[in-house]
Amino acid sequence: MVINIKEINARLEPVEKYDQVPFSVEIWRKLFHLVSLSIPVIYTFVSRQTAVIVLLIITIIAIIIDILIKKENIVQKIIFKIFGKLFRRFEMQNFVFNGATWMLISATLNVLLFPKLATITSFYVLVISDASAALLGKRFGHTRFLNKSFEGFLAFIFSGCIVVTLVWLGFQLPFAFLVSAIFGVILAGVVESSSAFLHIDDNLGVPLAISIALVIGSQIAASSGSGFINYF
Numbered sequence: 437m438v439i440n441i442k443e444i445n446a447r448l449e450p451v452e453k454y455d456q457v458p459f460s461v462e463i464w465r466k467l468f469h470l471v472s473l474s475i476p477v478i479y480t481f482v483s484r485q486t487a488v489i490v491l492l493i494i495t496i497i498a499i500i501i502d503i504l505i506k507k508e509n510i511v512q513k514i515i516f517k518i519f520g521k522l523f524r525r526f527e528m529q530n531f532v533f534n535g536a537t538w539m540l541i542s543a544t545l546n547v548l549l550f551p552k553l554a555t556i557t558s559f560y561v562l563v564i565s566d567a568s569a570a571l572l573g574k575r576f577g578h579t580r581f582l583n584k585s586f587e588g589f590l591a592f593i594f595s596g597c598i599v600v601t602l603v604w605l606g607f608q609l610p611f612a613f614l615v616s617a618i619f620g621v622i623l624a625g626v627v628e629s630s631s632a633f634l635h636i637d638d639n640l641g642v643p644l645a646i647s648i649a650l651v652i653g654s655q656i657a658a659s660s661g662s663g664f665i666n667y668f
Contacts, residue, residue, distance in 0.1 A: 470567065475543050476559040479552065487547050495540040502537045538639040545640075550647040552668040557603050557650060558643035561596045561621060566638060568595040569628060582630040589629045596621035610662040616653025620646035 479487050533541070542562075546555040573588020581589045600617035603609070624645040631638040654665035 470563060472539050472543075472559070472563045475539075476556040476563075479547070479556055479559075484547060484552060488544070491540065491544040491547060495537075495544050498537045498540050499533070502533050533637070535637070535639055538637040542637075542640045542643050546643050546647055550651060551665045553607075553609075553665055554647040554650045555643070557600060557617060558620070558624075558646035560603060561599050561624065561646055562639065562642045564599050565592045565596040565621070565624075566628065566642065568592060569625075582626070583633050584629040589625050592625040592628055593621060596625065607667060609667060610657065610664050612653060612657035612662040613650070613664040616650050616657070616664075617646070619653065620649030623649055 475491075482490075539562075543555070543559065546558060550558075569584070569588040569592035572591040573585040576585075576587045579586040597618055600614065600621060604611075604614040604617065624642040627634065627636070627641040627645045628638045631641055634641065651665055654663045657663050
């Protein structure tokens with residue numbers, strides 16, 4: 437098997453090279469993105485069954501709309517007139533789900549697959565840290581790191597560590613949670629920075645990375661009586 441170095445380097449080109457979204461538009465995208473904070477906030481107070489039902493309904497609607505806007509019709513005209521500037525070029529031209537749809541798909545899968553604490557933590561990190569990485573990376577990013585900038589990666593890690601620390605303090609969880617969550621944040625930061633190379637949307641990859649790290653970390657900590665994953 438011959439390794440094509442040029443092909444690998446091409447796949448590792450920063451996403452920003454192909455997706456020239458103005459910084460002002462990126463700010464609006466991330467402000468809209470913050471609406472997704474409602475997912476972990478509401479899930480904290482409702483049952484898993486309720487969350488699954490509501491998310492499935494909303495996700496199915498989002499998928500149907502996403503499919504409809506790929507062709508010229510009244511739905512496409514309405515959506516693009518209201519949110520057109522927030523779409524990335526590839527979201528408008530190719531048959532791929534947009535970030536909002538992936539966010540809902542990711543939330544549904546996480547609620548179905550992982551304990552409540554893992555989903556809540558991972559989505560707080562996703563919403564806050566993804567916005568931090570995108571805005572600071574686009575504004576100050578100069579050093580390449582995988583598909584993104586190293587500055588954006590650091591912003592993701594720093595903000596993610598703050599988020600999980602607040603979750604740790606807020607829910608008064610064992611120290612093992614904080615250690616596992618920080619490891620999950622670092623893993624998620626790598627996934628987010630290499631999402632284009634991995635061909636996985638970061639709205640899906642980031643929560644999965646953190647949730648898996650928390651589940652494994654809790655299982656390891658359980659041997660010493662410090663398991664935390666079943667807090668709720």
